[in-house]
Amino acid sequence: MSPYAINVTEADFEEKIIAASAHTPVVIDFWAEWCGPCRVLKPLLERLAEEYQGKFILAKVDSDENMRLSGRFGVRGIPTVVGIVGGEEKARFSGAQPENQVRAFLDRLIPSPADALRQTALEVHQRGDTTMALKILDDALALAPDNADVRIAAAEILLRSGDAGAARAMLDALPAAQRGDERVAMLLTRIAFAEKGQTLPGADALAARVQADEHDLAARLQLADAYIAQERFEPALAQLLEVVRRDPGFNDGAARQSMVSVFNLLGGSGELVGRYRRLLASALH
Secondary structure, three states, rough: OOOOOOOOOOOOOOHHHHHHHHHHOOEEEEEOOHHHHHHHHHHHHHHHHHHOOOEEEEEEEEOOOHHHHHOOOOOOOOOOOEEOOOEEEEEEEEEOHHHHHHHHHHHHHOOOHHHHHHHHHHHHHHHHHHHHHHHHHHHHHHHHOOHHHHHHHHHHHHHOOHHHHHHHHHHHHHHHHOOOOOHHHHHHHHHHHHHHHHHOOHHHHHHHHHHHHOOHHHHHHHHHHHHHHHHHHHHHHHHHHHHHOOOOOOOOOHHHHHHHHHHHHHHOHHHHHHHHHHHHHHHHO
C-alpha cells in the first residue's frame, strides 16, 4: 500500500487526520463496498496520491464501518471527499468527479511554493530568528509578488520588530483589489497607532504627567496612544474610558473613537472588549 493513501477508522481518526493535517493536507474519501461511483473515484484518488508524492495524504474511510465519522462530517451520500488543512475543513465535493475537477480540488488544498515558504518563515520567526524569517519571506515575494498572505505575514513581523514604516510599505505594494482584505485594514490601523506612538513621549513620562495632574486629558489620550502602540490594550482602554467619563466630547470625542478602534483591533469580541463596551455605554448614558 502507498504511504500516501491510508485506511482510517474512528479509533485512529485524530492521529491520522486531524494531527497529520497540521503539516500536510489530508483528503478524506468516504466510500463503501456497495457504492458504484466509489469504485470509480477511489482508484483515481489513490493514483493521484501516488503521483503527488506526499503533497497530500489520502485517508480512506469506510462509511458503513465508521458511521459516527460520517455523521461528524455530515456525509449525506457517498462518495464524499473532504479536504482538511490545519485541522479544519477547507473544501468538499460529492459524487464521482472527472479527473480535471479532482486535480483542481487538490490544488486548492496544497500550498503554493510561496505559501510553503511563508509557513516556514512563520515557524522560524516563532523560534526567534526575525532576520531569517524576513529573508525567507523576501524569497516568497520573489516567487509571488502579489501574494497577500505573504505580504501580510511580512508586515506583521516588521511591525512587531518596530519598523512600522517598512510594514506600511509592504502593504502599500499590494494590488488595489487586495487592500480591502480585513486583515490588511486591521494591520494598517495598528501601523497607524505605532507610527503615532513614535512621535509621542515615552509611556513612563506620560504616565507621570497623568499622575501629577489627573485632569490632564490630553496626556491621558497620549498615554493611551502610547499603550496601543505597544499593544497594551487594557491599560489603554482604562485611560480612554477615564477621558470619556470626565469629558465625552474632549478633542471631538477622540477617546470614544479610539476605544472603538481598539475593539476592532481585538476582533470585536472577547472578555476585555465586552467589559469595556459595557463601561463605555454606561459612561455615555
